[in-house]
Amino acid sequence: MQHSNFYIIMYTIALTVTSGVILALSSLGLKPAQDKNVDMEKKQNILQTVMVVKDREEAVKIYGERVKAYVINFEGEQVKDKKAEDIDVSGEYKKKPKKETDADERKLPVYEILSADKSKTEFYVLPLYGFGLWGNIWGYVSIKGDLNTVNGIKLAHASETPGLGARITEDDIQKRFANKQIFDIKGALMSVAMQKGEGNNYDTDKHKVDGMSGATITGKGVNNMLKDYFGCYKKFLQSKKSNSSQVSMN
Template sequence: MNRDSNSYTFFFAAIMVIVVAGILSFTAISLKPTQDNNVKKEKMQNILSTVGITVERKDAEEAFKKYIVDQISLKKDGTVDENTDAFAIDLAKEVKKTDTDQRYPLYVAQLDGKKYYIIPLRGNGLWDAIWGYISLNDDLNTVKGAVFDHKGETPGLGAEITKAYFQQRFTDEKIFDKSGNFVGVSVVKGYNGGDNKDDNEVSAISGATITSRGVSNMIQERLAHYIPYFETVNPKIAEALKN
């Protein structure tokens, strides 16, 4: 074949495309188990961080097995679905289903003789999805800790939800008001409640109103699905909600 011809150029280019595509495909397939394992361990790290346990990625699985004593998949009515692996639930896909078809993962941690309940979160920010985890003390009302992440929020504004100073605002907040009504925790612009932990509110991020509102909505919407289960665990909640 004439190397100076157009046909040779096209043939050579086609061969190179096939070879490069093959190499990239092989690399992607080869790395996928490692990537999946890293995602798994990062998820474990985030779950543990809500109850104050910070570990390196390499130690995440061991710590998870030590402190997470139960993983529960709940149905809409608060009953347990024994046939669904809670950890395997992909919340990004799950939230697109109807409430009845969804399964709601719940993690139970045991630490220093105390029990904590950890709920995965998923919602919408300004530009794209936001997500995270929030843990509750065994009263199923007081927040132990929270961690948030995002896909495309603005650096220095909405992206600040990943920072410790913002996440720490949720510690010791309540998800039920003084009358026993479930209200979640609202992220409020211009909040002036100081260190009040009984008003169900925290201060919003300056200049990130929509992302802050997204965090509020995410917490309220996700936690609401767990109330039927909470009522079975803590009779005081069931009694308060009846009144």
Template structure:
């Protein structure tokens, strides 16, 4: 066949497309297991971060909580995982860890299940709740952990899909996440209000006002954080109310 002909060029292009597609498909399939492992490990790492586990002892030395170490130590701290229905009852035969919140949010509330993790760290019990909502440009998500009173925030961790660098993307920074520590999610009357990200906040270090200072220039993202915290936590109220050992009075 004439290598300068259009037919040759066309056939060569088709062969190259098929070969490249096959290579990409093989590579993707080969790496799928590793990719899934990375996602699983990162999820466990984030959950542990919210309860203050950012390092572990290895052979007598403190080491930073890497993804593999998070997986190796997850069961040491996470004592219970349950999936709840809208009435606060435990959904049987549902693996809480495998729940995809992005998919759950597309369902009617009546059909959603709500994962809850119970952790024990240095003799203290914490409850970790996955959260997800909308920022300025796309999805935002994370985890919020509550102390044993189910009112005081132990810690949070946030992530995003496409928030603006230097503005909304700053929700992932430690200095912003640390603002939520020891904040309350119920007001003085026992109503769930979450923690609001407030522009021009002047409360200083007040931990009783259910609010933290916003990120300058990221009002929409901050509002998204406020909304997802309150909205997601609200679905756990039926479960909280059934727990006789919880100290806080909820309405």
């Protein structure tokens, strides 16, 4: 059947308007539920660097009770008018200076996990964001109360190779970072780095981690990301440390 041009134009308009309305309604109607999922997942990821969390509901409960979150800048000073929950780490990552001499403008969230009786800070959780082989990688790293020893790390990725670079999401790989140290004895930033090759024992080396066979570039991405963010938080961690050692001396 041959339709007139007028019919076709009206048909197109009706189709566009109907689809538009359906899409707008579904997007608006489902947004609260989606945002809640994203927020809950973030809290779960933060807590998972220090403990086993059963599900997202439990994560939200523990987060409400035991997490103290705030925002700092590169100098380690607290930024008063920002909330840690509102900081978009991937957006902040774009502000990373091109040259090392430029000032780093990134806003940096810190999540302090208090002990069960809330008397002291047990862990500091910091976000990570960087680039792997094919796309972005991100995660959280938790640091023990001594502000130097890595407690645990959680990594995620957008598009690393399955079975190779994508292994950074596996527990076996993430466990390798535990108890490694960020600073050397003199307090210089050493970061923690994955090595080339797999199956080597780095138990005695506090800054080296066994690598992933076939995923050296993803490993390098993880190393750069850790170095970048430990660098960002360096002043914060050091000033916290000197504060806490003064308190204990008193």
